[in-house]
Amino acid sequence: MLEVEVANLKLKNPLILASGILGSSVSTLNRLSEDFGAVVTKSVGLKEREGYKNPTVINLSCGLLNAVGLASPSAEKFADELKKFNRKCKLIVSLYGNSPEEFEKLVTTFEVDAFEINLSCPHVKGLGLDVGSDVELSSKIIKIAKRSTDKPVFAKISIFHSLELVKKLENAEVDAITVSNTLPAMKIDILSKKPILSNVFGGLSGKAIKPIALKKVYDLYEILEVPIIGCGGVTTFEDVLEFAMAGATAVQIGSVMYYSLDSAKIIVKGLEAFLRSKRCKYRDLIGSAHISTG
Numbered sequence: 474m475l476e477v478e479v480a481n482l483k484l485k486n487p488l489i490l491a492s493g494i495l496g497s498s499v500s501t502l503n504r505l506s507e508d509f510g511a512v513v514t515k516s517v518g519l520k521e522r523e524g525y526k527n528p529t530v531i532n533l534s535c536g537l538l539n540a541v542g543l544a545s546p547s548a549e550k551f552a553d554e555l556k557k558f559n560r561k562c563k564l565i566v567s568l569y570g571n572s573p574e575e576f577e578k579l580v581t582t583f584e585v586d587a588f589e590i591n592l593s594c595p596h597v598k599g600l601g602l603d604v605g606s607d608v609e610l611s612s613k614i615i616k617i618a619k620r621s622t623d624k625p626v627f628a629k630i631s632i633f634h635s636l637e638l639v640k641k642l643e644n645a646e647v648d649a650i651t652v653s654n655t656l657p658a659m660k661i662d663i664l665s666k667k668p669i670l671s672n673v674f675g676g677l678s679g680k681a682i683k684p685i686a687l688k689k690v691y692d693l694y695e696i697l698e699v700p701i702i703g704c705g706g707v708t709t710f711e712d713v714l715e716f717a718m719a720g721a722t723a724v725q726i727g728s729v730m731y732y733s734l735d736s737a738k739i740i741v742k743g744l745e746a747f748l749r750s751k752r753c754k755y756r757d758l759i760g761s762a763h764i765s766t767g
């Protein structure tokens with residue numbers, strides 16, 4: 474009822490743990506693997522990164538504001554750590570870097586089911602969104618990654634990315650598009666008159682961004698052939714259904730896991746009850762909200 478396929482990757486359900494939400498700990502991924510169709514790791518690059526000083530994550534009423542700064546172990550160390558993953562769901566490694574050569578090395582470092590290229594982290598200069606804003610560079614990165622691995626390569630973009638970029642990525646034979654990462658945002662402490670995050674600004678996730686991410690999925694479904702993985706503000710099974718109807722083959726959840734580690738389990742139960750009552754399968758709903766002009 475819930476099985477889906479994203480670029481030949483068979484998932485037992487359409488829920489994917491979004492990158493970075495629970496750090497780089499394999500023990501946490503092992504704990505959650507039964508609930509998810511796939512998990513995406515924290516983004517890693519070739520070298521270890523310390524990230525920003527605290528505070529790095531703030532809980533706002535409308536979601537989370539974070540500027541962790543892509544803190545992560547080196548790819549080599551992390552690849553070793555991931556050997557302990559229990560494989561109860563598919564494993565996707567998120568990668569950051571700023572040159573095609575780096576991604577060529579990165580994709581050959583891991584034994585995983587797929588890769589997600591981070592073209593959209595909004596708060597680290599020279600990485601993520603800065604790379605994704607360069608259409609030619611992003612396209613080269615996808616081409617070289619695809620040439621260097623036989624595993625599916627996904628690109629994670631931002632709501633702000635142009636349709637031109639996405640079409641270029643499709644031409645570069647990307648296997649799926651994940652949309653979206655967090656959106657640039659900030660909070661100011663009115664007593665000290667200073668930004669609260671050590672990095673001054675960060676990325677907003679959670680409930681506040683859901684309607685915006687949903688619209689982007691809807692727009693992309695109109696122009697893309699490759700599968701879309703929706704992400705942004707999902708907290709309930711109804712949110713997942715909206716993303717499916719807008720055109721998402723699978724849906725990532727992130728911030729909601731901060732509030733309960735059982736979120737995926739609860740969402741899956743809701744999806745099953747809904748689909749049973751409607752006598753349909755999840756995959757029958759993908760793109761069903763699109764109005765036919767024919």
Ligand SMILES: Cc1cc2nc3c(=O)[nH]c(=O)nc-3n(C[C@H](O)[C@H](O)[C@H](O)COP(=O)(O)O)c2cc1C
Nearest residue numbers: 491492493516539653654678679705706726727728
């Ligand atoms: C604390 C935190 C760390 C994150 N780290 C990463 C990361 O390393 N790589 C990445 O691509 N996205 C990262 N994200 C973005 C999420 O994967 C996701 O795209 C975003 O939070 C929107 O989904 P949500 O509203 O369900 O949380 C992070 C988000 C949070 C809140």
